[in-house]
Amino acid sequence: MAKVICCELAPSVGELDRNLAAASVAVRAAAAARADVIVLPELVTSGYCFQSVDEARSTSIRAAHEVFARWSDDAAGAVVVAGFAELGDDGNLYNSAVLLDGTGARAVYRKTHLWDAEKLYFTAGDAPPPVVDTAVARIGLMICYDLEFPEMTRSVALRGADLLTVPTNWPWVDRPDGMPAPEIVIAMAAARVNKMPIACCDRRGIERGQRWNESTTIMGADGWPLATADAAGTAVADLDLRAGRDKRISGRNDLLGDRRPDLY
Amino acid sequence: MAKVICCELAPSVGELDRNLAAASVAVRAAAAARADVIVLPELVTSGYCFQSVDEARSTSIRAAHEVFARWSDDAAGAVVVAGFAELGDDGNLYNSAVLLDGTGARAVYRKTHLWDAEKLYFTAGDAPPPVVDTAVARIGLMICYDLEFPEMTRSVALRGADLLTVPTNWPWVDRPDGMPAPEIVIAMAAARVNKMPIACCDRRGIERGQRWNESTTIMGADGWPLATADAAGTAVADLDLRAGRDKRISGRNDLLGDRRPDLY
Numbered sequence: 408m409a410k411v412i413c414c415e416l417a418p419s420v421g422e423l424d425r426n427l428a429a430a431s432v433a434v435r436a437a438a439a440a441r442a443d444v445i446v447l448p449e450l451v452t453s454g455y456c457f458q459s460v461d462e463a464r465s466t467s468i469r470a471a472h473e474v475f476a477r478w479s480d481d482a483a484g485a486v487v488v489a490g491f492a493e494l495g496d497d498g499n500l501y502n503s504a505v506l507l508d509g510t511g512a513r514a515v516y517r518k519t520h521l522w523d524a525e526k527l528y529f530t531a532g533d534a535p536p537p538v539v540d541t542a543v544a545r546i547g548l549m550i551c552y553d554l555e556f557p558e559m560t561r562s563v564a565l566r567g568a569d570l571l572t573v574p575t576n577w578p579w580v581d582r583p584d585g586m587p588a589p590e591i592v593i594a595m596a597a598a599r600v601n602k603m604p605i606a607c608c609d610r611r612g613i614e615r616g617q618r619w620n621e622s623t624t625i626m627g628a629d630g631w632p633l634a635t636a637d638a639a640g641t642a643v644a645d646l647d648l649r650a651g652r653d654k655r656i657s658g659r660n661d662l663l664g665d666r667r668p669d670l671y
Numbered sequence: 672m673a674k675v676i677c678c679e680l681a682p683s684v685g686e687l688d689r690n691l692a693a694a695s696v697a698v699r700a701a702a703a704a705r706a707d708v709i710v711l712p713e714l715v716t717s718g719y720c721f722q723s724v725d726e727a728r729s730t731s732i733r734a735a736h737e738v739f740a741r742w743s744d745d746a747a748g749a750v751v752v753a754g755f756a757e758l759g760d761d762g763n764l765y766n767s768a769v770l771l772d773g774t775g776a777r778a779v780y781r782k783t784h785l786w787d788a789e790k791l792y793f794t795a796g797d798a799p800p801p802v803v804d805t806a807v808a809r810i811g812l813m814i815c816y817d818l819e820f821p822e823m824t825r826s827v828a829l830r831g832a833d834l835l836t837v838p839t840n841w842p843w844v845d846r847p848d849g850m851p852a853p854e855i856v857i858a859m860a861a862a863r864v865n866k867m868p869i870a871c872c873d874r875r876g877i878e879r880g881q882r883w884n885e886s887t888t889i890m891g892a893d894g895w896p897l898a899t900a901d902a903a904g905t906a907v908a909d910l911d912l913r914a915g916r917d918k919r920i921s922g923r924n925d926l927l928g929d930r931r932p933d934l935y
Binding site: 519520522523524526531533534535552555556557558559560561562582583585586589592593595596597599600629630631632657658659660662665666667668670671 | 783784786787788790795797798799816819820821822823824825826846847849850853856857859860861863864893894895896921922923924926929930931932934935
């Protein structure tokens with residue numbers, strides 16, 4: 408069994424050093440709780456509600472930034488997935504996520520589906536989301552609005568992900584009484600139709616008047632929520648990350664094998 | 672606004688004449704309630720839990736069967752979508768659905784993703800689900816397990832469906848307290864990520880010991896349930912079937928326009 412911990416932090420927009428330090432504290436706490444996989448929110452280094460391109464740029468960091476080695480040490484061998492505002496070698500800003508293990512950064516993914524005002528600050532990535540073969544399991548990563556494209560979730564499952572990690576910043580969305588956030592409905596469906604656990608790490612706190620869903624949720628391969636964030640923002644679930652490799656769901660059905668790609 | 676009515680019937684396995692008559696009664700009642708679109712369950716003509724190929728064959732009918740003209744008359748101008756066990760000209764049995772309007776049968780779809788024991792009785796179809804331009808709206812149809820392939824739901828949305836109709840027979844599935852059936856979670860997500868209303872018509876009654884989810888649900892283009900079946904098995908929702916044609920969901924986002932097909 409693998410222990411997955413999501414840390415629903417409340418980054419402060421524009422305060423890079425403070426955010427890097429807060430993330431470090433969260434990673435150390437999760438490692439102390441024996442996490443195998445630690446997921447932090449989207450743009451945990453920068454905050455989200457920028458007022459200008461200059462502000463976004465002032466909190467962006469390069470993929471080679473020293474903080475990633477620090478978090479890797481903090482994690483004591485666990486895998487860490489965290490969102491950050493990336494300053495590319497091409498000078499563009501990207502809404503990115505890094506996957507770290509004990510050896511350092513294994514992959515950086517640049518969000519390919521940008522949400523609303525993000526288009527004012529960030530350039531969309533041009534590469535598919537990675538699936539990284541770690542010592543824990545094969546871990547995929549996507550960012551927030553990416554999850555609303557089931558083609559992309561499917562592509563990660565087809566490439567063998569045992570767990571999909573999704574750093575998010577979900578602005579508040581109304582929903583009927585008793586219903587989860589719509590993004591969680593989408594994640595539950597994505598987990599179930601792919602028989603693939605999904606760990607969504609949202610953010611919290613009010614930033615420049617913006618509320619968030621605060622809907623951090625870890626779903627099992629059957630799509631049902633296993634854990635949501637506690638009062639401190641921590642969601643913890645123990646998962647058999649190999650169980651979803653067998654895609655059979657009846658004596659005669661296999662979720663991926665039953666696909667009819669010639670018809671879509 | 673269009674009135675969509677689902678009739679959650681309880682067909683009797685093997686009793687063709689009785690099932691055809693019961694469907695006729697349901698279609699007439701829905702038409703009397705001013706339905707524009709009437710959806711009946713999967714295999715409403717035959718029942719589901721066959722004990723032999725002979726039994727399945729004995730309740731299968733050809734796509735040219737006279738009952739479709741009768742239902743078309745019963746519907747008084749409304750569109751009818753209904754599942755039936757089809758005897759093909761090739762001698763094979765298909766788990767099919769017909770779409771009828773005032774002019775008769777407009778399309779027959781043969782289920783392409785067969786569930787479990789269906790594979791013992793039916794041949795899988797080889798054509799994509801149709802989207803039919805009716806006087807009411809452009810209406811797509813898929814059958815039950817098809818819905819668990821988000822590529823297929825997407826393909827129907829990309830071909831311009833204003834409403835997706837889904838005749839189903841959902842065998843009972845356990846779920847956590849307070850949660851809808853997992854197929855409804857999948858349908859809610861499919862509606863929302865495609866901004867396309869979906870009307871799922873399940874069946875009811877216990878057949879040879881098999882319980883059903885009895886989860887007939889009509890979802891709006893935002894994915895939230897608008898109606899479920901009442902005690903008599905009827906679900907009714909009034910929908911603006913043109914509203915989902917505009918796929919914008921923020922000032923800078925369009926659900927279909929934001930897709931990155933090169934990356935999936």
